[in-house]
Amino acid sequence: xxxxxxxxxxxxxxxxxxxxxxxxxxxxxxxxxxxxxxxxxxxxxxxxxxxxxxxxxxxxxxxxxxxxxxxxxxxxxxxxxxxxxxxxxxxxxxxxxxxxxxxxxxxxxxxxxxxxxxxxxxxxxxxxxxxxxxxxxxxxxxxxxxxxxxxxxxxxxxxxx
Amino acid sequence: xxxxxxxxxxxxxxxxxxxxxxxxxxxxxxxxxxxxxxxxxxxxxxxxxxxxxxxxxxxxxxxxxxxxxxxxxxxxxxxxxxxxxxxxxxxxxxxxxxxxxxxxxxxxxxxxxxxxxxxxxxxxxxxxxxxxxxxxxxxxxxxxxxxxxxxxxxxxxxxxxxxxxxxxxxxxxxxxxxxxxxxxxxxxxxxxxxxxxxxxxxxxxxxxxxxxxxxxxxxxxxxxxxxxxxxxxxxxxxxxxxxxxxxxxxxxxxxxxxxxxxxxxxxxxxxxxxxxxxxxxxxxxxxxxxxxxxxxxxxxxx
Numbered sequence: 001x002x003x004x005x006x007x008x009x010x011x012x013x014x015x016x017x018x019x020x021x022x023x024x025x026x027x028x029x030x031x032x033x034x035x036x037x038x039x040x041x042x043x044x045x046x047x048x049x050x051x052x053x054x055x056x057x058x059x060x061x062x063x064x065x066x067x068x069x070x071x072x073x074x075x076x077x078x079x080x081x082x083x084x085x086x087x088x089x090x091x092x093x094x095x096x097x098x099x100x101x102x103x104x105x106x107x108x109x110x111x112x113x114x115x116x117x118x119x120x121x122x123x124x125x126x127x128x129x130x131x132x133x134x135x136x137x138x139x140x141x142x143x144x145x146x147x148x149x150x151x152x153x154x155x156x157x158x159x160x161x
Numbered sequence: 162x163x164x165x166x167x168x169x170x171x172x173x174x175x176x177x178x179x180x181x182x183x184x185x186x187x188x189x190x191x192x193x194x195x196x197x198x199x200x201x202x203x204x205x206x207x208x209x210x211x212x213x214x215x216x217x218x219x220x221x222x223x224x225x226x227x228x229x230x231x232x233x234x235x236x237x238x239x240x241x242x243x244x245x246x247x248x249x250x251x252x253x254x255x256x257x258x259x260x261x262x263x264x265x266x267x268x269x270x271x272x273x274x275x276x277x278x279x280x281x282x283x284x285x286x287x288x289x290x291x292x293x294x295x296x297x298x299x300x301x302x303x304x305x306x307x308x309x310x311x312x313x314x315x316x317x318x319x320x321x322x323x324x325x326x327x328x329x330x331x332x333x334x335x336x337x338x339x340x341x342x343x344x345x346x347x348x349x350x351x352x353x354x355x356x357x358x359x360x361x362x363x364x365x366x367x368x369x370x371x372x373x374x375x376x377x378x379x380x381x382x383x384x385x386x387x388x389x390x391x392x393x394x395x396x397x398x399x400x401x402x403x404x405x406x407x408x409x410x411x412x413x414x415x416x417x418x419x420x421x422x423x424x425x426x427x428x429x430x431x432x433x434x435x436x437x438x439x440x441x442x443x444x445x446x447x448x449x450x451x452x453x454x455x456x457x458x459x460x461x462x463x
Contacts, residue, residue: 018316018317019171019175019316022174022175022316022317022320025291025294025295025321025324026174026320026324029287029290029291029324029328030324030327030331033287033328033331033332033335034331034335036335037334037335037338037339041339041342041343044219044278045219045220045278046219046220046269046270046274046278046283046286047220047269047270047282047283047284047286047287048220049278049280049283049332049335050335050338050339051280051332051335051336052339052343053280054336054340054353054354054357055336055340055342055343055344055348056343057343057351057353058352058353058356058357059356060352060356062360062364064363064367064368066367066368066369078369079366079367079368079369080369081368081369081370082368082369082370084369086210088204089279090364090365090368091277091279092275093368093370094364094368095215095275095276095277096211096212096215098276099212099214099215099276103214105214134367136363136367138356138359138360138363138380139355139356139359139380139381141359141363141366142359142362142363142377142378142380142381143381
């Protein structure tokens with residue numbers, strides 16, 4: 001018998017009588033993964049999700065809560081990207097802005113963003129930070145009209161120089 | 162009759178598989194999860210500094226009444242990253258396997274507990290839970306090197322693979338079910354997908370992020386979207402066929418992968434786990450991948 005054959009015959013301990021473990025883990029995880037699909041519509045959690053992200057009917061109009069940098073006369077505008085809001089993810093940044101609006105904390109967020117923008121190269125042409133909720137027609141936006149249908153300005157603050 | 166059916170199910174569910182296949186999944190999926198932890202380490206540690214007012218605990222973090230101290234967040238995150246390396250190496254796996262799975266579950270859930278639930282890491286975490294609770298390091302591991310070589314087929318290596326494949330299938334079916342529950346078949350023929358693609362790209366543009374120029378341009382052509390919606394719904398609904406056999410699994414996996422390529426092209430949303438093929442790895446004899454075999458040989462001397 002070669003070493004290889006000897007190795008082939010060796011079995012690890014504890015393989016028998018493990019059907020209980022197999023089914024406990026299998027049923028437990030399957031139940032956790034299936035359960036969100038049995039919960040009310042829109043339920044979501046992690047990592048047990050009903051994956052509702054693209055299921056709701058999506059209207060043509062959408063309101064975006066965001067932070068904008070404005071030039072002195074307000075004519076030039078530039079959305080403030082997620083890293084300057086303290087996150088490298090766009091949805092996290094959106095949640096930060098929405099949370100500040102809901103919690104009436106937009107002045108504090110505005111000052112924080114302004115301070116960050118002031119220290120970031122490439123933003124010297126801008127004078128103000130504005131936190132706003134802008135409503136758009138999503139289908140005409142990319143046809144050239146970036147103008148919102150209407151706006152709600154929550155806070156405007158000056159970038160410290 | 163019922164007894165025979167249950168025995169038949171047991172034979173299918175716990176069909177013997179080579180220990181190398183489960184170990185290969187540990188290397189691939191655990192390797193991805195470990196790299197994820199290491200690459201995202203600064204971001205995941207930074208979560209501890211987020212404004213506590215935005216904390217919305219979900220899943221396992223529902224146990225918390227308030228946010229954790231940033232130092233504790235950092236300690237758990239670093240410990241999980243180190244456990245990830247032990248998981249991949251198969252070092253003291255009976256302990257480090259479940260611990261890494263639990264740590265990854267905690268860290269990723271904490272990251273999703275700030276008012277925005279992401280859907281890019283769910284399956285990775287679920288698959289790591291499966292692997293962490295199974296005998297995934299009996300071969301191709303430091304544990305195996307200590308114990309000596311081993312080469313067997315056994316049900317203990319088969320059911321975790323079947324479970325991981327089944328959980329992949331369930332997640333796709335759930336995504337279809339969510340759409341069907343809300344709008345039935347009209348989701349395919351309505352403007353919903355077109356509006357979502359337009360909305361998602363607009364949102365990114367107005368939040369100062371990169372967006373898909375292709376997706377943005379296509380939204381001007383309404384006729385493109387019902388076929389795309391039908392295809393994506395079909396891929397999700399037909400996912401269970403992947404459990405029937407390897408050939409049909411290959412066809413389905415290719416279509417599902419194409420679906421994620423479409424999401425990337427049109428919405429600039431990168432789902433790395435399926436795009437790298439890892440979501441579909443449990444359907445295939447991945448232990449035969451030549452590169453993986455060579456890597457295992459070099460790392461573990463097998």
